[in-house]
Each structure stands twice: as structure tokens, then as C-alpha cells.
Amino acid sequence: MLHRFGVVVAASTAVLIFAGGLVTSTGSGLSVPDWPTTYGWNMFTFPIDKWVGGIYYEHSHRLIASGVGVLILVLAAWLWRAEPRRWVRRLGYAALAAVVTQGILGGITVLWFLPDPISIAHAGLAQLVFCLTVAIALVTSRGWKRGSTLDDGPLRTVSVATTALIYVQILLGATMRHTGAGLAIPDFPLAFGQLVPPVWTGPIAIHFAHRVGALVVAVFVLATVAHVLSHHRGRPELKRPALLLAAGLVVQITLGALTVLSGKEYIINSLHVVTGALLLVTSLVLALRAHRSRFAADVETVRVAA
Amino acid sequence: MTRLGPLLSAVFVASVLTVACGGGSQESAAPPPPAPTENPVDPATAGNVTGRVAFAGTPPKPALLRMDSDPNCAGEGGSATEESVVVGDGGALRNVFVYVKDGLGSLRFPIPSTPVLLDQKGCRYIPHVLGAQVGQTVEVLNSDPTLHNVHAVPGSNDEFNTGQPLPGMKHTHRFSVSEVMVPFKCDVHPWMRAYVGVLDHPFFAVTGPDGSFTLSGLPPGTYTIEAWHETLGRQTQTVTVAAKETADVMFSFAPAS
Known part of the structure; x- marks a missing residue:
């Protein structure tokens, strides 16, 4: 309950x-x-x-x-x-x-x-x-209390790094949003027709940092997903959030592009914000489950209490 | 009890902070600076500057304002159009703020006792552009059957944002320093914009439907006259006013290429 x-x-x-x-x-x-x-x-x-x-x-x-x-x-x-x-x-x-x-x-x-x-x-x-x-x-949840025997150091590392990077990326997005830099680079996927902006101002730098941040996050999300699918394909508690993370990444990048191309249409823009939050907590769930064995004492505590 | 402590502490801190941070919008009015009571200009020698502001090129077609986010405005406004560039007959450019930017030296002028009025009617600011002297009372009136927030976004003066939830409410404000221009907006109705030019002298005007303006009662001298437009920018010209004479100045604004 x-x-x-x-x-x-x-x-x-x-x-x-x-x-x-x-x-x-x-x-x-x-x-x-x-x-x-x-x-x-x-x-x-x-x-x-x-x-x-x-x-x-x-x-x-x-x-x-x-x-x-x-x-x-x-x-x-x-x-x-x-x-x-x-x-x-x-x-x-x-x-x-x-x-x-x-x-x-x-x-x-x-x-x-x-x-x-x-x-x-x-x-x-x-x-x-x-x-x-x-x-x-x-x-x-019942699943958490049942415990886990998972002991995968690389997964712990990459999932925590991914979660932290998504949070930093969200902070960059918030900075872009509140400083009015959301359309500082008006085209997508290029920046003023080039890979790197030909001119630099504060808003352009913030906007471009958010785009670079998206690439970095994408690399880490894909690394996390690849690790889960190659080592824990049979564990639904890891596979589900990993697949959700991959799907969410595609949706989020699409929404980001549409936000720019639509001139910050407000529904698209707001969906971009909440999808970012959903990506963050999906990654967090995966990271916490990857650390589940570190909370071994929980099982005992819960059982004693029960 | 050890479990209760953190929870109660959080609730207590929340309560204290909520009360401490409570409050609402307040009317803000800067105290008027001391000013002379008499006009330092000798009326026997005073001259004028008159002129006209024109729009060069094909005037843009004014876009219709979408006011449907507030049914009260849709009923009031009807087919209202946006006012960023208003061009009349013969290319007359309306809503240009023209003023003496330089040349008055250390002359100081009395503050008018009559307020200037910025009305909110049909979910628009009327007038769209106006001027006021430093220390002069600016009254912002809500003549609409809906609510507005009056949000001034100056660069040099103090920002304020106050609510007018009821028709007939009036907010008064006095600006403390010169500033051309102070934008006003209503965040409830984002199409509402007004601009107030604040000066420490009375030599300013806003062009009307025929694009003309008059700055009257100037002491003889050489002045820099500036014309400001909200989207077309600023232009300046130098003009010399002889005693009891009227000098003509023409401005022409072209759309940005």
C-alpha cells in the first residue's frame, strides 16, 4: 500500500x-x-x-x-x-x-x-x-525488498555516471530556458549551417553546450543499455528500464529538435522538459537496482520488522 | 520521539519560512526628487521644434491580435491589430517618441502636478507610447472587465509587477531617473505592450496619426533631438532653435533589411 x-x-x-x-x-x-x-x-x-x-x-x-x-x-x-x-x-x-x-x-x-x-x-x-x-x-516495492544477488561493478559505475550526466544536462537545459537561449541557435541539427557555431555569444554558448551535453548523455545511455542487454538480458528489472531509457532518449532528442524547429511551441517545449525528468528517474531506477546488493541489510531489517 | 524530531523540524521550518516569505505585490513609488517650482525658460524668448516622422518603404500589414486566451478580451478587442509599426496616410509613422536628448545643460524643470494616464482598455495599453517626467505621477488604470498585471521592466528604474484583479483599479508610480524607454507588459495577456519615456525635462512628444510632433517652449540653443521607435530603432539630429523661432526636423525610418 x-x-x-x-x-x-x-x-x-x-x-x-x-x-x-x-x-x-x-x-x-x-x-x-x-x-x-x-x-x-x-x-x-x-x-x-x-x-x-x-x-x-x-x-x-x-x-x-x-x-x-x-x-x-x-x-x-x-x-x-x-x-x-x-x-x-x-x-x-x-x-x-x-x-x-x-x-x-x-x-x-x-x-x-x-x-x-x-x-x-x-x-x-x-x-x-x-x-x-x-x-x-x-x-x-516488493521487488526491492526481495533483494538481489547482482554484483556488477561496471554497471554500477556507468549507470551512476549516466544519471549524473542526465542531471547536469537538465541543469544546462534549465539555464538555457531561463536565460532565453532556447532559440539562440535557430537551426537543427547544424548550428547556423555548420557543425560548430561560427559566432559565439553567451546564449549561443549555453545553447551549444546543451546540444553537446545531449550527445554525451546519448553515448552514456547507449553504453548503459548495451551493457545491460549484453550481460543481464534475462533480468527484467534491469532490461525494462534500459529499454525505456533507450526509447526515452530517442523521444527526448526528437522533442529537443522539434522545440527548436517549431520556434519553441509550448506543448512540445514542455514535453521536452518532462521527458528529460522521466529519463533522469529511469536512469536512477536502473542505478539503484544496480546497487541493490549494497543494501543487503535491508532484507534482514524488513523481515525482522515483518 | 527520535523519529518524530526530523519530521516536526521540517514542518516547523516550512511554516516559519512560508510566513516569513508571505506577502503580495505592493505599489512601488519612488519619492520625487527635489525640483524647482518655476519653469527656468523665459517665455519671451522660447522657441519650438516641430517635425514629422515618416516610414520609408511599403508599410507592413498589421497582424491581427489573438486574444482568445481571455474571453473578456476577445469580446472587447474584436479585430484589434498589433501596434509595433503603425503607418498612416503618406507614410506617417505613429508612436514615435521624440525628445530632447542633449542641449539643455544644467537647467532643471518643475515636476507637473497632473498625472499621466496609462489605461488598459480592450486588453490593450492606451496610449501605446507616452512620456512622463521624473517624479511625475503615472497612473495605470484597469478599464477592462478582466484582470491585468502591470509589469514594468525598466533598465535603470526599479522593476515592479502589481495585480489589478478588479475593473477600475488604479496603480500609481513615480519614476526616479530618466530612462528612454521603460517597457510595460501584462504577463496575463502577452500581446499587451506599452512604452514610457521618462525624462527630467518636459521636452518630449509622441507622434500621432499624421506622424507629426511638437516640442514647445525650448530656450534658444542647439539641441540633439532623438526619435525612438520600438522596432525601427533610434535616430538623432542636431537642430538650432533661435529665440521665438520654430525649427523643423524630419525623421525617416526604414525597415531593417
Whole structure:
């Protein structure tokens, strides 16, 4: 039951990230100038007939965020009451602290007119909240508690490296997004008709770094997938996320290209944001499963508690 | 109890920070700088600069504004068109801010007691371009049956963003330093744009439908006159104004190639 609730919380967090993507993609971040109120109303009583223009996106994002905040609060309390493993309880506390901090960052960035560092931190922390909720859902699952005999050092290394690189790539994307560099290079796959931009400005450098980052991530994702398919083809708990990772990579690069070619159409742009987050947590799940044997004590702890 | 500690701490910190960071948009108004009460220009010798601003070439066809994200605006605006380049008969270029950029020396001028009005009507800013003096009250009025946020994005003055959820609400603001121009926008309705030229003297004008402008009451002297347009850029000309004379200046803007 706790695991299922964890899955619901994680899925809600993905929805929240998509809603946040819509806010920036539509340029609606400052359409509600006050926080935590909404045009002077308590945000929960703001009349629905006033959800117009950019307010629709920004206010929806705030309400979904509030809902996710409550869900994570319940999750943390549930873990505190029912979870025998201390480190898992701590994951719950960390998720709660992160989502509260995330809400405050969201408020500050509105009140301070979207300063880039705060907005980028808001985007980066959102991914960590998502990672924490997914990790909680994973480690409370029956499959995790059954344990694993897997001992594959190279897989541990490459999966962690891939996860870390995807996160760095997401931070680069957030920097590009919030500094308005999303169309600094207007063509794709070339840059101003060349492999390397013929001119360099700050926005062009940020944009190009995100493209190079995509290539690096692609190499590591493919290395991870190839390793899983060649050494662990018979282990569905590794094969499934690996294949998902490969498919997600194709979708994500396509969305990135379409974002540029469509002039940042807001749905495509927002799907690019949330697909990046899904790639991150898929890689995280694979990395955690690759490390499962390191949590051997869990099995014993859980059994004793049961 | 040892389990309870971290959870309660997190909730407590969250509560404290949420309260500490609470609040809403506030009206921001810089205190007006001290200014003389009398005009230093001798009306017996004052002259004028008049002129016209033209658009060179074929005027672009104004695009229709899509206001359907807010039904209140779709009803109000109807067939409104965007205002980035508005060209009238004979190539007259509207919404050009023309002002004395240089030549007034150390002269200081009184701040008008009457406010300038920036109205929000039909989900547009009216006027699209206007001028105000440093310290003069700028009133931003919501005449629409919908809500707006008034978001000024200056480079030198203080940025502000305030909500006007109800019709008839008015926000007042005084700018503290000269700045040409201060963009205004509404993030609820992203097509809404206005530009306010802020100067420490009264010698500015905005071209009307016939592209003409007049800067009146200038002391005799040689001035740099600048014409600013939101998409076509800036141009300057030097002009000499003799006592009780009117000098003519013509500007011509071409679209960027």
C-alpha cells in the first residue's frame, strides 16, 4: 500500500514538472504577481472565472504544487509511522524538506521577477524532488525488498555516471530556458549551417553546450543499455528500464529538435522538459537496482520488522 | 520521539519560512526628487521644434491580435491589430517618441502636478507610447472587465509587477531617473505592450496619426533631438532653435533589411 502511494506521489510530481514547464514555455511566470496569495485572494479560493491568459498556467502550477506538497507530507508521515528502515524514513524527510524549499523558491522567483539563478535552482530542485519520490516508490516495492544477488561493478559505475550526466544536462537545459537561449541557435541539427557555431555569444554558448551535453548523455545511455542487454538480458528489472531509457532518449532528442524547429511551441517545449525528468528517474531506477546488493541489510531489517 | 524530531523540524521550518516569505505585490513609488517650482525658460524668448516622422518603404500589414486566451478580451478587442509599426496616410509613422536628448545643460524643470494616464482598455495599453517626467505621477488604470498585471521592466528604474484583479483599479508610480524607454507588459495577456519615456525635462512628444510632433517652449540653443521607435530603432539630429523661432526636423525610418 505504501509502495502504491509512493508511485502515486511520484506520478503527481511528474505532472507538476509538466505544469511547471508550461508556465515557462508560455511566459506566464509573472502573470500572478503576488505570492503566496493570488491577486490578493487565498490561492485556494481564487475564482475560477479569473483563470485567464497566463494565469491559467501559473495558478494551476501553484495548486498542483500544493497538492504534491500535501502528498509528500503524507508520504513522509507514513514512512515515519510504518517504515522500519531508517534511511528510507530519511528519504521521506528529505523529500518533504525539498518540496517545501521548492515551494519557497517558486514564491521567491515570482516576487523577485524571475532572477535566473533562482529560477534555475527551482528547475533543478524539482528534479531532485522527483528523484526522491521515485526512489521512495522503488525501495518500498516488493521487488526491492526481495533483494538481489547482482554484483556488477561496471554497471554500477556507468549507470551512476549516466544519471549524473542526465542531471547536469537538465541543469544546462534549465539555464538555457531561463536565460532565453532556447532559440539562440535557430537551426537543427547544424548550428547556423555548420557543425560548430561560427559566432559565439553567451546564449549561443549555453545553447551549444546543451546540444553537446545531449550527445554525451546519448553515448552514456547507449553504453548503459548495451551493457545491460549484453550481460543481464534475462533480468527484467534491469532490461525494462534500459529499454525505456533507450526509447526515452530517442523521444527526448526528437522533442529537443522539434522545440527548436517549431520556434519553441509550448506543448512540445514542455514535453521536452518532462521527458528529460522521466529519463533522469529511469536512469536512477536502473542505478539503484544496480546497487541493490549494497543494501543487503535491508532484507534482514524488513523481515525482522515483518 | 527520535523519529518524530526530523519530521516536526521540517514542518516547523516550512511554516516559519512560508510566513516569513508571505506577502503580495505592493505599489512601488519612488519619492520625487527635489525640483524647482518655476519653469527656468523665459517665455519671451522660447522657441519650438516641430517635425514629422515618416516610414520609408511599403508599410507592413498589421497582424491581427489573438486574444482568445481571455474571453473578456476577445469580446472587447474584436479585430484589434498589433501596434509595433503603425503607418498612416503618406507614410506617417505613429508612436514615435521624440525628445530632447542633449542641449539643455544644467537647467532643471518643475515636476507637473497632473498625472499621466496609462489605461488598459480592450486588453490593450492606451496610449501605446507616452512620456512622463521624473517624479511625475503615472497612473495605470484597469478599464477592462478582466484582470491585468502591470509589469514594468525598466533598465535603470526599479522593476515592479502589481495585480489589478478588479475593473477600475488604479496603480500609481513615480519614476526616479530618466530612462528612454521603460517597457510595460501584462504577463496575463502577452500581446499587451506599452512604452514610457521618462525624462527630467518636459521636452518630449509622441507622434500621432499624421506622424507629426511638437516640442514647445525650448530656450534658444542647439539641441540633439532623438526619435525612438520600438522596432525601427533610434535616430538623432542636431537642430538650432533661435529665440521665438520654430525649427523643423524630419525623421525617416526604414525597415531593417
